Amino acid sequence: MSGAHLTRYQQLAEEIADGIRAGVLRPGERLPSVRQTCEQRGVSPSTVFQAYGQLESQGLVEARARSGFYVRATRRPTRSVPKAARPSAEATPVAISELVYELLGSTRDAEVVPLGSAFPAPHLFPFDALARSGARAMRRLPASRITGALTAGDEGLRQALRRRYALHGVPLAADELVITNGAMEALNLCLQAVTKPGDVVVVESPTFYAALQALERLHLKAVEVATDPREGVDIGALANLLERQPVAACWFMPSFQNPLGALMPPERKQALVALLARHRVPLIEDDVYGELHAAARRPPPAKAFDREGGVLHCASFSKCLAPGYRVGWTAAGRYAGAVERLKMSSSLATAIPPQLALVDYLAQGGYDRHLRRLREALAGQQQRALRLVERHFPAGTRVTRPLGGYFLWLELPPAVDALALHHRARARNISTAPGVLFSADRRFTHHLRLNVGHPDDARFDAALRLLGELAHGA
Amino acid sequence: MSGAHLTRYQQLAEEIADGIRAGVLRPGERLPSVRQTCEQRGVSPSTVFQAYGQLESQGLVEARARSGFYVRATRRPTRSVPKAARPSAEATPVAISELVYELLGSTRDAEVVPLGSAFPAPHLFPFDALARSGARAMRRLPASRITGALTAGDEGLRQALRRRYALHGVPLAADELVITNGAMEALNLCLQAVTKPGDVVVVESPTFYAALQALERLHLKAVEVATDPREGVDIGALANLLERQPVAACWFMPSFQNPLGALMPPERKQALVALLARHRVPLIEDDVYGELHAAARRPPPAKAFDREGGVLHCASFSKCLAPGYRVGWTAAGRYAGAVERLKMSSSLATAIPPQLALVDYLAQGGYDRHLRRLREALAGQQQRALRLVERHFPAGTRVTRPLGGYFLWLELPPAVDALALHHRARARNISTAPGVLFSADRRFTHHLRLNVGHPDDARFDAALRLLGELAHGA
Incomplete structure (x- = not known):
């Protein structure tokens, strides 16, 4: 970019x-x-x-x-970063949804310090400006534009998105954008568009639990591929895997992977797109954290290297501008028509008022200023959290140092039962996301994902300290 | 009620x-x-x-x-109502989506008289009041309420809906309501919650094409059941069908069925719920037209007779108050937990701004006044359209006279090819919904669904006249 x-x-x-x-x-x-x-x-x-x-x-x-x-001497020696997982190359059916629901479903309680949450703190977002934009946009609107909304989404919003991608060096085709009910719907529609029940889908190891839930719901099988905590999917391992068995799709997060925070270097993304194009395997790219880079430049998405329309790029405003507005999108390449048809028959269209609020907000020109402040706040909080982890967690704890996003991935000493730690922390009003949520075969038993997207939460330091102490006894 | x-x-x-x-x-x-x-x-x-x-x-x-x-002498003799279809009892896989997309996907052109549309005219809805409500609600809102939205939806909206159902004599359980991205998402989630690929689902004959599309997407098989154009599903035929084969669910519209407009009398709804409860078969009830009754009283939904939580009742504001806001819901009985989990993993939550606009609008108290005006406008336009059909369509044309909703279902003389008529009308800037869209085996070849939800559209009379003339030559 x-x-x-x-x-x-x-x-x-x-x-x-x-x-x-x-x-x-x-x-x-x-x-x-x-x-x-x-x-x-x-x-x-x-x-x-x-x-x-x-x-x-x-x-x-x-x-x-x-x-x-x-x-600053914050970079610890290499050995303190979590080890790359060595997943089995066997395809497994997925049954993770009940566990996700049980562990994360009840953590919206305001009393709970949300270290297990998937969202940053609400005060980081310009809700007042968005509400003013929404009111202005809806007042000006002829009724026919509200009801005439196409399944693909408001044309003004699609144009604004295309302009933004073009400025970042990613030209999108005129018809490949479909606005969705958050990135979650985009990812699910893309997965449906390229699979049928029983198919095998490659995911990272560890992988975002929502990907596993989507596979489960669509009766698909997961194969995990070795994933470096810093540089993401191992291209050689993926190549071997593609030789061994038919694969319907890959679902990856090449920038600031959840939970690792791994960032594939541009040349690795390029190699990934080329490899998948040779095998005619579509890549579902989850890029919801792409705007939350700690460095000055936005990393290019894998979509930037897509010459054949094989990358179904998905993103949203939910993590970087407007949580709760549920406005996401996909640039689905040669699958865009199929995705639009699926959207038509599964939810018809995306709500118009939030789309128009965003169109107006983007036109006002404050988005990049907001993003700069948000990135600085998140990067600062990550440093603070890393210091606390280093100080209070058991010796032998390994932790990622992502270059973006707002998650840390902790590998605790093997003796620690992270699920037990989760329950003990929960009893002290602290939520965590235990490692077992992040693989189909529940391998990450002494791992935790921590949300560090809550700067200025006075309870945060104490919660992290307490969690570290609990880990000593776990 | x-x-x-x-x-x-x-x-x-x-x-x-x-x-x-x-x-x-x-x-x-x-x-x-x-x-x-x-x-x-x-x-x-x-x-x-x-x-x-x-x-x-x-x-x-x-x-x-x-x-x-x-x-008034508008009631024509019984013989002019379309004949009830006699569907085969064989389960068939569904492949209708491409046809729906081809025939209806491109009809949002403002030049086209929307006789094939599924929506009423935009000027019938109080968009200005809704926009004021939305602005007021969003200004007052703490950021934590926007981001803290639960998958089940805004609690204020859920309370308002429960109150409204209770006033109509339908008490809902506290936890069975899930707010969705329109009724379409509600119906799809409910269908997923009670089926797995390969299962058989009973639908009406003819049936709403979106039900067929949902079956197709989820790899389900359809069985159509005989459906009376005035009183809906034939309970005896359904009982036979349930004896013959395992059925995973029924997807019906007991009030103002799309496309027939059939209204099951209360006792027939009660018998339906009882029959399905005996067979432990869940009923997915699509009630999106329930508020659009021509008579003074709202017909009870099948949900009113549900004692065992087997009815997954789905509805929305899209047809009666706020098209484009994409706010629907399901009261899913004993399947509510499963539906909520599916919602969490497929679209996470419904957009907050439209939900809050509706909460504020409902609190202002103008909804019932709006509904009365809307019902009168639709009933008046139906009468007008019926007179035009009687005057201008070929002898032998049969037409429904629904007691609510805004569709007419025409059975043209058997020699008329309704699909050819559709294309000829389309060339004259008139859209229609040809009968082949409304069954898995494309049986309704000389049938049309006409939207009569566009009062005060000056082009409407001429379009209906022209369509009748084209039908003479088709």
């Missing part, structure tokens, strides 16, 4: 961040002084201050009094 | 309407004078005038200058 829309200071911050990630700048090293940087780069001191400030809010550097900015 | 909320004049009008329907008052007969009626009933002249006015707007009586009110 293009960096053309970054300001001076963002470009500078991103270059320094890349240097830190690549190891050019090492933990504890001092950044060049503001004066030095001004001279080297030909920029103003305020640009440098803004850049250093952004790096600080991302937790990459820290200011030391009267001394300057230093690269 | 209770008549306790009818005003004096509505009660009087309804009694006279019942007399006309029962044949006590015959076509051409003069109603008692206003003075006579005042004396007999002990009511005021304005009450009588209002009652006669309502009967006139329903097309049941007509005023003759300086002479009084007369029962």
